[in-house]
Amino acid sequence: MRKIYFIVCLMTTYIAYSAWVYTGGTGSVVKMESAAQNGKRIWQRSNCQNCHQLFGLGGYMGPDLTSVTTDKRRGANYARAIILSGGNNMPNYHFTASEADDIIAYLDHVNKAATANIR
Amino acid sequence: MDQKNIGRHFILLGFGCLLVSITFGLVASLQYVVPHLFGDVLSFRTTRPLHVFLAINWIFACVTGVAYNAWPQVAGRPLHSYGLAQIHFFMHLATVLVVIIGFFSGTFSGREYLEFPVWVSGLIVGYWLLFVYNYFKTVHPDLRGAPVYIWSWTAGLVFFLITMTEAHLWLLPWFNDNIIRDVTVQWKANGSMVGAWNMLIYGSSMFIMERVSGNTTATRGRTAFLFFFLGFTNLMFNWGHHTYVVPAHPVVKQVAYIISMTELILFANIIMKWRRNMGSQTPPNSVLTVTFFSIADRWILMNLALAIAISVPYINQFTHGTQITVAHAMGTTIGINTTLLLGCVSWIVEQSVSRASRKHIILASRWLHWSLLVFWCSLLVTGFIRSAGTIGSLPFVRITEQMLPWLRVFSLAGVALVAALVAIIISLVKPILVRTDVA
Ligand code: HEM
Numbered sequence: 066m067r068k069i070y071f072i073v074c075l076m077t078t079y080i081a082y083s084a085w086v087y088t089g090g091t092g093s094v095v096k097m098e099s100a101a102q103n104g105k106r107i108w109q110r111s112n113c114q115n116c117h118q119l120f121g122l123g124g125y126m127g128p129d130l131t132s133v134t135t136d137k138r139r140g141a142n143y144a145r146a147i148i149l150s151g152g153n154n155m156p157n158y159h160f161t162a163s164e165a166d167d168i169i170a171y172l173d174h175v176n177k178a179a180t181a182n183i184r
Numbered sequence: 185m186d187q188k189n190i191g192r193h194f195i196l197l198g199f200g201c202l203l204v205s206i207t208f209g210l211v212a213s214l215q216y217v218v219p220h221l222f223g224d225v226l227s228f229r230t231t232r233p234l235h236v237f238l239a240i241n242w243i244f245a246c247v248t249g250v251a252y253n254a255w256p257q258v259a260g261r262p263l264h265s266y267g268l269a270q271i272h273f274f275m276h277l278a279t280v281l282v283v284i285i286g287f288f289s290g291t292f293s294g295r296e297y298l299e300f301p302v303w304v305s306g307l308i309v310g311y312w313l314l315f316v317y318n319y320f321k322t323v324h325p326d327l328r329g330a331p332v333y334i335w336s337w338t339a340g341l342v343f344f345l346i347t348m349t350e351a352h353l354w355l356l357p358w359f360n361d362n363i364i365r366d367v368t369v370q371w372k373a374n375g376s377m378v379g380a381w382n383m384l385i386y387g388s389s390m391f392i393m394e395r396v397s398g399n400t401t402a403t404r405g406r407t408a409f410l411f412f413f414l415g416f417t418n419l420m421f422n423w424g425h426h427t428y429v430v431p432a433h434p435v436v437k438q439v440a441y442i443i444s445m446t447e448l449i450l451f452a453n454i455i456m457k458w459r460r461n462m463g464s465q466t467p468p469n470s471v472l473t474v475t476f477f478s479i480a481d482r483w484i485l486m487n488l489a490l491a492i493a494i495s496v497p498y499i500n501q502f503t504h505g506t507q508i509t510v511a512h513a514m515g516t517t518i519g520i521n522t523t524l525l526l527g528c529v530s531w532i533v534e535q536s537v538s539r540a541s542r543k544h545i546i547l548a549s550r551w552l553h554w555s556l557l558v559f560w561c562s563l564l565v566t567g568f569i570r571s572a573g574t575i576g577s578l579p580f581v582r583i584t585e586q587m588l589p590w591l592r593v594f595s596l597a598g599v600a601l602v603a604a605l606v607a608i609i610i611s612l613v614k615p616i617l618v619r620t621d622v623a
Pocket residue numbers: 115123124125126202206209210211212213232235236239240509510513514517518522594595597598599601602
């Protein structure tokens with residue numbers, strides 16, 4: 066019977082902890098604008114995470130892009146150019162200029178969220 | 185389809201997935217070394233998702249087969265519904281085929297590890313519900329006084345449903361429009377999902393260990409339950425070590441760190457057991473099972489050492505997002521999950537494996553172990569180079585150049601690994617195909 070009590074306690078803690086993680090534990094102050102939302106949709110549809118990581122999540126063939134838009138060595142213009150033309154191992158998706166802008170808006174949002182405090 | 189053979193169909197499906205998966209894995213690794221290999225027809229964009237999806241499906245299909253084989257034995261009565269199990273099989277097969285076609289045609293949902301279109305998840309949850317229903321109706325699990333594998337199976341089955349649902353919370357704007365929440369919940373769901381499938385594999389392995397040793401007290405003892413609860417707690421709270429770089433609340437990271445360190449207890453225990461077991465006797469009819477399980481034992485030790493190291497925040501900031509994480513992922517899915525499952529399948533078919541085949545399998549298992557060691561180490565070195573290059577702010581193209589020699593070693597070791605796996609699969613599949621009463 067002790068084991069049953071123990072598992073009930075564990076499950077209750079898990080549910081409470083999950084609820085907190087879904088709310089206060091991850092309450093970001095940075096809002097996602099509509100261009101960034103569209104950029105995220107393109108990011109997902111094109112499966113960019115197959116080769117790139119955001120916050121370390123994703124495949125490993127390409128670099129992590131969490132802070133690419135403000136990175137001293139790279140920056141938004143460089144990122145935009147690669148997104149439009151592809152690279153050595155990076156495919157050319159033949160994006161339009163506005164699609165590329167939306168992806169940059171999304172990456173910029175990721176970068177801001179990464180450096181902002183949580184609520 | 186013969187009613188008795190549902191387990192065998194799942195095991196064959198699993199082996200099919202494994203063969204195709206390692207073929208695409210090999211191509212993916214070659215694409216690191218030879219960019220544009222196979223051009224747009226079969227690019228890394230297709231090979232990686234196919235490899236990972238099919239590798240995970242190998243694990244799921246095989247553990248399902250082993251479970252369908254084990255449950256009637258545990259319960260002492262036939263499976264509650266073979267009809268539902270058959271529907272389950274065809275739904276699983278359909279999912280695999282649909283996803284392969286989808287990936288070739290470039291249809292992605294773009295979520296890491298669950299890259300297939302969202303509606304496919306509905307199919308997966310559907311067949312899982314059939315699986316769960318058959319489990320409860322066949323085994324009637326009563327946790328009071330039950331052996332630890334019943335606890336493991338129950339926890340694994342239920343938590344897969346919970347985590348699969350959780351992984352789709354991004355469909356709600358509350359999650360999707362907040363990148364911190366989205367990434368945190370993705371790590372949470374995926375991390376716990378791995379814990380759920382481990383529960384199923386450990387449950388099946390413990391059941392088989394009990395049958396091999398004939399000792400029914402160990403699976404009801406205090407130590408077995410201590411480790412069950414430790415594993416279960418880790419399943420629920422340990423995922424947070426993936427989120428050290430995500431600016432979620434610091435408590436998430438502290439909880440994860442403390443929980444990860446409880447794994448040290450597991451670590452110490454394995455070393456102690458290892459020492460004690462040296463020189464103990466192997467039952468003659470379970471040589472293959474014991475061979476695979478002891479390889480798994482070694483890999484549990486090595487992967488745990490790596491996992492504990494990369495859970496230390498200071499180390500994690502350098503290793504995160506490098507091939508060291510891939511070493512962790514493939515080290516556990518091949519070294520632990522695959523070897524345990526090969527041990528489980530061996531237990532089912534061992535009676536019908538010829539002496540010559542047994543010798544081949546044992547030889548190939550050594551080959552598997554050593555090639556995996558080279559494979560694993562090459563990924564660790566690649567990860568170190570990437571980490572050092574990132575700290576030194578080298579351009580990514582330069583880092584890739586420096587990693588290249590080690591990626592070649594990785595590919596070559598991959599060839600050896602594939603050869604070992606193919607040899608083992610052929611020898612294990614033969615008795616399943618010939619004898620219809622097996623599994
Ligand atoms: C039983 C066999 C195998 C299993 C279960 C397995 C499993 C996995 C898993 C789970 C991942 C995802 C890793 C992550 O995202 O961290 C992965 C990635 C990968 N695997 Fe395997 N794998 C197996 C064999 C192989 C073999 C033989 C090769 C060939 C050399 C290979 C090459 C790769 C490559 C190139 C990646 C992608 C890494 C990246 O994102 O850059 N795998 N595998």
